[in-house]
Amino acid sequence: MSAITFIHPDGRSDHIETSDGESAMQAATRHGIDGILAECGGNAMCATCHVYVDEAWLARLPAVADDEDALLDGTATERLPNSRLSCQIQLTPALDGLVLRLPERQV
Amino acid sequence: MSASSSPEINGSSAVPRLDVDPFAMNFFADPYPTHELLREAGPVVYLDKWNVYGVARYAEVHAVLNDPATFCSSRGVGLSDFKKETPWRPPSLILEADPPAHTRTRSVLSKVLSPTVMKQVRDRFAAAAEERVDALLEKRSFDAITDLAEAYPLSIFPDALGLKPEGREHLIPYASLVFNAFGPPNQLRQDAIARSAPHQAYVTEQCQRDNLAPGGFGACIHARVDDGEITAAEAPLLVRSLLSAGLDTTVNGIGAAVYCLARFPDQWQRLRDDLTLARNAFEEAVRFESPVQTFFRTTTREVELSGARIGEGEKVLMFLAAANRDPRRWDKPDSYDITRRSSGHVGFGSGIHMCVGQLVARLEGEVMLTALAKRIAGIEITGEPKRRFNNTLRGLDSLPVTITPA
Numbered sequence: 001m002s003a004i005t006f007i008h009p010d011g012r013s014d015h016i017e018t019s020d021g022e023s024a025m026q027a028a029t030r031h032g033i034d035g036i037l038a039e040c041g042g043n044a045m046c047a048t049c050h051v052y053v054d055e056a057w058l059a060r061l062p063a064v065a066d067d068e069d070a071l072l073d074g075t076a077t078e079r080l081p082n083s084r085l086s087c088q089i090q091l092t093p094a095l096d097g098l099v100l101r102l103p104e105r106q107v
Numbered sequence: 108m109s110a111s112s113s114p115e116i117n118g119s120s121a122v123p124r125l126d127v128d129p130f131a132m133n134f135f136a137d138p139y140p141t142h143e144l145l146r147e148a149g150p151v152v153y154l155d156k157w158n159v160y161g162v163a164r165y166a167e168v169h170a171v172l173n174d175p176a177t178f179c180s181s182r183g184v185g186l187s188d189f190k191k192e193t194p195w196r197p198p199s200l201i202l203e204a205d206p207p208a209h210t211r212t213r214s215v216l217s218k219v220l221s222p223t224v225m226k227q228v229r230d231r232f233a234a235a236a237e238e239r240v241d242a243l244l245e246k247r248s249f250d251a252i253t254d255l256a257e258a259y260p261l262s263i264f265p266d267a268l269g270l271k272p273e274g275r276e277h278l279i280p281y282a283s284l285v286f287n288a289f290g291p292p293n294q295l296r297q298d299a300i301a302r303s304a305p306h307q308a309y310v311t312e313q314c315q316r317d318n319l320a321p322g323g324f325g326a327c328i329h330a331r332v333d334d335g336e337i338t339a340a341e342a343p344l345l346v347r348s349l350l351s352a353g354l355d356t357t358v359n360g361i362g363a364a365v366y367c368l369a370r371f372p373d374q375w376q377r378l379r380d381d382l383t384l385a386r387n388a389f390e391e392a393v394r395f396e397s398p399v400q401t402f403f404r405t406t407t408r409e410v411e412l413s414g415a416r417i418g419e420g421e422k423v424l425m426f427l428a429a430a431n432r433d434p435r436r437w438d439k440p441d442s443y444d445i446t447r448r449s450s451g452h453v454g455f456g457s458g459i460h461m462c463v464g465q466l467v468a469r470l471e472g473e474v475m476l477t478a479l480a481k482r483i484a485g486i487e488i489t490g491e492p493k494r495r496f497n498n499t500l501r502g503l504d505s506l507p508v509t510i511t512p513a
Contacts, residue, residue, distance in 0.1 A: 029450055038450040039390065039469065043461045047222040067217070074222025107386060107473075 002096030006033050006051075009104050018091045024100060025049040025087035035102035042087040047071040048106040049086040054099035058082050061089060077103035120414040123148040128156045129401065129424070130290045135496050138400070139441075142429035150413035157186060157291050159403070159422040160415075163429035165436035165453070167413055171404055171425055173458040178404035178423060180460060181205040185289030185403055185499075186422060195288055195300055196307065199351070200344050202460065209459065212345060215336055216463045219327045225466045228267060232470055235263045236478040244482065244512055248489065251369070251506040256362035259475055264354055264467075268346075269323020270313055277309040282355030283497060289402065290498025310350055314343035324349055349464070356398055357468050359502035361475055363396035364389050366506055367443045368476070369486040374445050378480045379513075385480060388445040389472030394452035395443045397428035400501050402456070427453045428501065485511040 004024060007013045018027040028036040028049070037048035044067050053061060061084065064072070068088050072079050086100060125148060127141050128134060134141055145152055145163035152161045162168050171178045181204055183189045189198060198204070200212045239259045243249060257279070265275050284306060287299040312318060316339075319325035325346045332339050368375045368388065378384050406421045417423065431452050432440035455462035462468070479486075490507035 029448065032448065040455075040461060040465060041451045041457060043457060043459075045217070045461060045463075046466060067214070070218060071222060074224075074226060 002091060002093055002098075004091065004095065004098040004100065006035070007099065007101045008035055009102060020091065020093065022091055023087050024051070024089040024091060024098070025085070027091060028086060033102075035106070036086060037106040038087060039107075040087075044068055044071065044085065044087060047075050047085060050075045050077065050103050050106060051084055051086045051089075051100040052080055052103065053082045053084050053089075054101065055082060057095070057098050060094065064088075075103070076105050076107050120149075122151050122153045122160070122415045124153045124155055125161075126155050129154070129161075129426070130157075130293055130295070130498050132496060135501070136494065138428065138501075139432075142426060142432065145426060146429055146433055149415070151415035151417070154424065157422075157424075159186065159424050160417055161424045161426060162412070163426040163433075165430040165433040168425045168427060168430035168453055169457055170412065171423055172453065172456055172460070175205060175404075175459055177407055177410050179205050179407050180209070180404060182405035182420075183403065184460075186291045186424075188405060188420070188422065190405075190420070195303075197344065199348055200341055201348050201463065202352070206459065212337065212341065213459065213463065215328060215331045216345060216348065219324050220464055220467055222466060225470050229470060229474070231267075232263055233474040233478070235259065236471075236474040238262075239475070240478045240482055243510060248507070248509045251365050251486075251508045252358075252362050252503050253505070255365060255475075256358050256502075256506075259361060260354055260357045260471060263471070264357070267324055267467075268349055268353070269320035269325045270350075271318055271320075274309045274313065277306045278350065278354050279358070281306040281310050282351055283500070285351045286355065286399075286497050286499040288498075293498070295496060295498050310347055311343070314346040314350065316342065319346065352462075353464050353467065355500060356462075356464075357471050359396075359398035359500050360389065360393055360468055360472055362502050362506070363398055364392035364472055364476060365479075365486070365508075366492065366503060367392045367395060368479075369488050369506070369508060371443050372485070374443055375480070375486065377445055378476065379484070382477050382480055384445050385476040386469060386473040387447070387449065388476055389469060390449045390452075391443060391445050391447050392472075393454035393468075394431045394437075394447075394449045396501060397431050397454050398501055399454065399456075399499060400428045401426055401499055425453075427456070482513050483510045484513045487511075 003017050005015045016031045025038050039048045040046035068085050072083050150167050154161050284299040284303050287295045290296050316329040328345050329342045331337050332342050378388050404423050408419050410417050434440050455465045487509050489509050492503050493505040495504035
């Protein structure tokens with residue numbers, strides 16, 4: 001089990017416990033974090049679970065796959081070099097402490 | 108209706124056998140008591156009427172949708188098993204396909220209907236929704252199915268595809284045929300196929316490259332032939348998928364949302380107070396009404412699902428609508444709540460076959476509900492709603508309403 005932090009655009013943060021094997025998006029929706037919509041339910045089809053990964057953690061995440069890359073081009077707020085879809089971030093003990101920033105909007 | 112259990116076989120738990128017909132008119136008129144019976148009978152049931160397995164609980168529906176190697180689509184997603192029967196039309200290259208073939212065609216349609224493309228069409232779709240509301244405000248009393256749920260998608264989607272103006276009257280009958288054909292060989296299916304020839308001829312012709320306007324979704328699909336992603340023979344069949352699944356579904360989705368908001372004035376008021384809820388109000392209507400009620404899969408091997416042993420080559424019927432109201436998954440499942448976290452519902456399916464046009468549907472729903480809530484104070488149902496019967500789709504044929512301007 002690990003814990004991750006979501007930082008909202010207004011600076012407020014949510015620190016949540018996660019279960020191994022779930023994605024950052026699943027952890028967020030399970031804890032009712034607003035700011036993660038996840039309209040497609042984690043099927044990498046909608047780009048509404050967009051997050052900006054804290055720079056310190058970026059290199060520790062697996063590379064962006066082609067379908068995620070294409071979806072990131074269509075996010076509601078600007079795509080930045082640290083943009084990821086949280087449904088594609090599988091949580092592992094190595095990601096304990098991960099910090100993700102939420103965008104202003106998802107649609 | 109009754110349920111009985113078969114004897115235990117090889118240590119697997121017994122699968123309850125039910126004699127319900129989920130493709131009968133009396134079922135369509137009120138499916139909810141039967142949905143509950145199916146859910147409560149067990150995680151997997153057997154339907155003697157059509158000799159198929161059924162799953163109606165959220166967990167099992169989700170599991171079947173997310174294991175396409177075991178529960179395949181290439182043998183048809185209706186009752187007909189393509190391994191044993193000739194399909195009524197050439198199979199879809201995406202809906203009725205498995206990986207790896209599916210992966211390639213799916214990727215083409217995903218790109219054509221991507222979030223980036225939705226940003227490009229959003230203003231146009233929103234302007235058309237405003238125009239529709241202008242027309243409705245002049246009428247005051249109208250049929251919310253014909254004049255709203257059908258009229259709005261018809262005013263944008265065929266143009267977005269790049270279809271010719273002529274022959275568009277075939278679109279809804281063709282889609283209705285496709286969705287009836289997933290059902291068993293009952294009257295609905297037989298009548299639909301008997302009347303199908305002119306609609307099929309139109310669709311086949313309209314899917315050809317020369318008949319699709321430049322810049323539209325259809326032309327974008329054909330352009331992938333030039334990149335070598337698909338062949339010239341495959342492109343028209345992929346365009347056909349958008350014609351089959353892109354219109355009647357959103358008609359029923361928007362119809363469902365308007366029907367919900369008219370029935371539940373407290374939810375309508377919440378939407379009027381906060382227009383940012385429009386997108387979720389549509390999403391929740393898709394969960395609550397499930398315009399696409401069912402799909403089948405076929406087992407590729409013997410499999411154990413939640414303790415039930417299912418042999419190879421068996422049809423499994425997924426009750427998407429019942430899963431979307433499974434109390435094991437949803438709090439107050441029979442309430443329409445526009446602030447619900449509806450993520451995870453299976454109204455658009457789940458997994459690799461999850462609706463490829465879901466972003467189009469959400470965009471249409473969001474901009475239409477926003478336009479309505481901005482300018483209309485109330486929607487009153489003024490006559491008995493009439494149901495439209497289809498083996499797969501749930502929706503209304505007519506919904507007489509009167510609106511009050513804001």
